[in-house]
Amino acid sequence: MATGYRPEIIQRAFVDFIGSRLHPFWSLTRPKLRLIARQALNDDLIAVQFEGNHAFKRQALASDGGWHGGQHINLTTIIDAFYHQRHYSLVGLPKQPLYLQSDIDNSENSENSENSENKQSQSNIITIAIKPQGLVSNYLTQQAPLGTIFDSSLPSGDFTLAQAKLDIQSANRLPPAPSSLLFIAGGSGITPMLGLITQALSQGHTVTLLYYSRMPLAETPFLKHWQQLKDSYPNFTYHFINTEDPDSYLAGTRHLSAESLLALSLPLADTRVFVCGSQALLAGLYDAVQAITSLDMDSLKDKRSLHDNLIFERFGSLSHELAINGNSHNTDNEKDDIATQTVYLRGRQRQFNTNTTLLIGAEQAGISLSHGCRQGICQLCRCNKASGVVKNIETGKISSDGYESIQTCINIAMTDVVLDI
Structure with missing residues (x-):
């Protein structure tokens, strides 16, 4: 009997179409999340939990264990008849407990009979923790009823331990085993x-974890989690x-x-540093690393800069570049130094x-352009x-001067630019 291509008798897209008419959560191929619980962790953060559909x-x-x-994941929702997309970092790992200061409950939806199916085991719960600010975040934390269904991407992103290994290999260095890792975070x-x-x-x-917050230690939402890790792993310090x-x-x-980094007494030349936070935090880290590199260049292997050890998860848009280039002071003046160009x-x-950025510039001029995450991930702003x-x-x-596809949220004009929009 001949083998090879065998067309599907019933297309999955057709099954998805019929299934979504029967129940919006059903799909064979499209990942979806259903909102099942949320809880204020402190004045800044609200934990939001979802369950995934079969496809997710x-x-x-x-x-690969999840x-x-x-x-992170990209969530898509409809607000006032417009589609909006936002990416959120996933909290914790699948199939592993997350110890919060207080348990998240779903009493808000206790009268909904469907909610009885939503009490999932930890392995089936997807958690994000977000600030209640911005259109989509406000909707998720304050307005969306429990049971609301969202289209979702699959988890993605390269702010991972694998990225540290790739960076080491690209620098032709053998990674120490086990190596020293420093995590620096601020706020959310x-x-x-x-x-x-x-x-x-x-x-x-x-x-080693170094966490900056304006909240007192007692109000730190993940303190219980760090204490549990400290009890389980003597090689963890926070x-x-x-x-x-x-x-x-x-x-x-x-x-x-530089003084606070040196006070950690870590072998900084062999320590990979993961950092996530505001522009001020990123710029402060850059300045600190630059100062240490200048003072202790002789101890660095192969005369490398400590900047080679940094791995960033960046928020925002233009502010990234200012921080990475070490312009930690007078940020508004630094922006003014960028030449103004005309975009047609x-x-x-x-x-x-x-x-x-092209997107922000258009919005400042009262012109609406398509966009989603505003951070170069979702591709909705591509033109x-x-x-x-x-x-x-x-x-x-730097791009060429010719015709090409770009993202308006992460590109700035170096000359006058013409867009096919």
Whole structure:
């Protein structure tokens, strides 16, 4: 009997179409999440929990033990008849307990009979922790009824332990086993660190956490989790810096500095550093590392810069570049130093002037462009550039002057630019 291509008698897309009409949560191929619980962790963070549909569980949880620490998902929702997309870091790892200061409950939906099916085991729960600010985040934390269904991507992102190994290999260095890892976070930047640290400890790494927050230690939402890890792993150390409490300062300073890094007594030349936080935190780390590199160049192997050891999870847009380039002071003035260019929208016969990203520049001029995550991940802002030179602020890459596809949320105009919009 001949073998080879065998067409599906019933297409999965057709099954999905029929299934979604019977129940919006059903799908063979499309990952979806259903909101099942939320709980305020402190004044800044709200934990939001979902259960995945069959497609999400099959594709995200059944392979390789689930997602990796540090990865994120893209959630899509409809608000006021418009689609909006936002990416959120996943808290913790699948099939592993997450110890919070208080248990998350779903009493808000206790009268909904369907909620009885939503009491899932820990292995089937997807948790994010977000600030109640911004259109989508406000909707998730305050407005969306429990039971609301969202389209979701599968977990993705390279802010993972695997990225550290790739960076070491690309620098032609043999990784120490087990190696020293330092995690630096500020505010909500702590959320991707939870899974990363747990994964690193399970692989035998020596792990140090440095966390900056304006909240007192007692109000730190993940303190119980860190204490549980400390009890289980003697090679785990954490430092909480309450920026309003001098008693918690490291090396006598509330800010991240060369002195505070040196006070950790880590072999910095052989320590991979994961960092997630605000522009000020990133810039402070850059300055601190640069100062240490200048003072102790002789101890660095192969005369490398300590900057080679940094792995960033960046929030925002143009602010990344300013922080990475070490411009930690007078940020507003630094933005003004970027030359203002004219951007033409050929299809709309409109134009605007900008010295920031194409997306933000258009919005400042009152022009609405398609967008999603605003961080170069979801691709919803992608369009065609007819002419002109742009710079990608994530990679630093300068484009050609010709026709090409670009993302408006992470590109700034280096010359006058014409977009096919």
